Amino acid sequence: MxxxxxxxxxxxxxxxxxxxxxxxxxxxxxxxxxxxxxxxxxxxIGLYNPRLSAHRTPESDFYCAAFSQALRTFQELEDIEWNACGALHLITDEKRQKQLAQTIETWSWPDEEMRLLNAAQASDIAGVDLQHDALYLPQSGYVSPxxxxxxxxxxxxxxxxxxxxxxxxxxxxxxxxxxxxxxxxxxxxxxxxLFPVRGQVTFAKPSEESQKLRCALCYSGYILPEKEGVHKIGSTFQQGVEHSKIHDEDDRENIEALAQIAPGVAKELEVSGRWASVRVTSKxxxxxxxxxxxxxxxxxxxxxxxxxxxxxxxxxxxxxxxxxxxxxxxxxxxxxxxxxxxxxxxx
Ligand SMILES: Cc1cc2nc3c(=O)[nH]c(=O)nc-3n(C[C@H](O)[C@H](O)[C@H](O)COP(=O)(O)OP(=O)(O)OC[C@H]3O[C@@H](n4cnc5c(N)ncnc54)[C@H](O)[C@@H]3O)c2cc1C
Incomplete structure (x- = not known):
């Protein structure tokens, strides 16, 4: 052995x-x-997604295989706070719209695994009012690393x-x-x-509006549906920074990024905690x-x-x-x- x-x-x-x-x-x-x-x-709690790109590359092939292996593995394990609640990737400009349409064509996943939605359809799925069209990935979600x-x-x-x-x-x-x-x-x-990239996730108590959120919203950051009275809102990125100290301004940055894309969801959120650490990236x-x-x-x-x-x-x-x-x-x-x-x- x-x-x-x-x-x-x-x-x-x-x-x-x-x-x-x-x-x-x-x-x-x-x-x-x-x-x-x-x-x-x-x-x-962390978000997971397949990370597909508009055209097939070794990177997207890796993450596509990884996504499928991860789903199989999560199914084998108990008590990992896994929730395949789905993720809406909100579309803010025409370039992104075209990229995502190309992504759907390239990967040809069935509709029940990936599809484009208009803002009204995205709002129905999210349970909150959204002003943007979105790519919907129903098998994405969150898990506890x-x-x-x-x-x-x-x-x-x-x-x-x-x-x-x-x-x-x-x-x-x-x-x-x-x-x-x-x-x-x-x-x-x-x-x-290799390079360090510090980041901070913000925890927030839900508002009357935000607690209706049923899936993850992804934009330049992300927000997860409330779980046990807490939303997780991520995350900041500071390249070259290698410490896990807490910064109040990171919470503001996380909430502001959400407010820009979904102001109704961001309104009246109350920051209740945070977590910071250091990611590693390569050249x-x-x-x-x-x-x-x-x-x-x-x-x-x-x-x-x-x-x-x-x-x-x-x-x-x-x-x-x-x-x-x-x-x-x-x-x-x-x-x-x-x-x-x-x-x-x-x-
Ligand atoms: C703010 C933030 C938010 C994130 N959100 C997400 C998310 O939503 N979804 C997602 O997929 N990923 C997310 N990530 C990234 C994810 O956390 C990392 O990709 C992952 O944790 C990396 O795992 P690792 O095992 O490589 O590193 P680590 O978890 O850092 O593990 C390395 C371990 O090695 C130990 N170690 C170091 N040196 C030695 C030594 N000499 N001998 C013995 N042990 C040693 C350390 O103590 C440490 O426990 C986030 C990261 C951050 C910082």
Whole structure:
């Protein structure tokens, strides 16, 4: 049985552990924090979407596969606060309208999985008055990243307060570096062009109008329907900032972005809390997944940016395939686009 050391107990690491355990390997998670999901994956509730683009690209192929794998995985797990409440992507200009019409043509998903709606139809689905047409994705929704990590790691050996400095500190047949920006501390991933992006989610008590909201609204930000008396309104993006301190102005920014697109929903919301952390992105804004450059048994899963809820599970399947010598679950163009070595000259 292959023993696999996974460094990092966020979505990327815990998802790898889950998939490897199901495949009969023996994963062990080493997490520097006092609990799993001590970093960006500590988000109590996150949005998930398939992230399709107007034309097929390796990026959209990755997220399309990831979306489908994520839905199957969420179905297998209990108590992850999963709600496929649907998402309306509001359309604010003609260019976006054309892009989304092209997206529908390119992907040819059936109407019940993706369709364009006029403002009146979108309002009916949302349960609130909307002035914009929208792309409707009924299977999108929200899930708890924190609870996902806990469920993924159920029945798996987890070592907490275990900050690993070098892959030689762990005794395993293979090592997965899944520790966000922390991967750069390891010789095997030191040269990866990764960047921190701080973000803050705002929690707000619903108003009489906003509590009617039945699905997620996506625009430059997003708002989720109220759950237990709280809306989650996300999120700010501050490139190059690597701390999780709270900023009051981020709450204002989140509410203002909502007010611009759905003023009736934003009116009279009362901010009741917030959560901030640091995402990781790469130079080309695509996740970094695969065998570390020039290393036999060291793998990387990081740079999941704002899409770790779905991206981490597709990453886990791909890395498990590589470690276990199975046919790869993603096509060769996608694998090439994801691999750490893409930054080391011609690929
Ligand atoms: C404000 C905000 C809102 C977001 N909203 C969404 C959303 O709605 N939907 C979505 O899909 N994504 C969202 N994201 C992004 C998502 O949270 C990330 O993509 C995901 O959490 C990344 O997971 P990860 O495991 O790569 O990193 P992390 O969760 O940061 O995990 C890395 C772990 O490694 C540990 N570690 C670091 N160094 C070491 C070491 N040397 N040894 C051992 N352990 C170590 C850390 O303690 C940490 O627990 C959001 C992020 C932020 C900040």
């Amino acid at each position: 292959k023993r696999v050391a996974i460094i990092g107990g966020g979505l990327a690491g815990a998802a790898c552990a889950y998939v490897l355990k199901q495949a009969g390997a023996e994963p062990v998670i080493y997490e520097a924090g006092e609990e799993l999901a001590a970093g960006a994956s500590g988000n109590p 924190k609870k996902l990590c806990e469920r993924y790691a159920q029945g798996i050996e987890v070592r907490l307060n275990a900050k690993i400095e070098s892959v030689s500190d762990v005794d395993a047949d293979a090592v997965i570096l899944a520790c966000g920006m922390g991967v750069k501390k390891f010789e095997e991933a030191r040269d990866l062009p 080309d804004h695509f996740p970094v997944i695969g065998r570390a450059h020039d290393c036999k048994d060291v793998y990387v899963s990081t740079a999941h940016s704002a899409h770790g809820a779905v991206g981490s599970i597709a990453a886990a399947h791909l890395i498990a395939d590589m470690i276990l010598g199975r046919p790869l679950s993603l096509g060769k163009d996608v694998v090439r686009k994801l691999k750490p070595a893409r930054f080391m000259g011609p690929v």
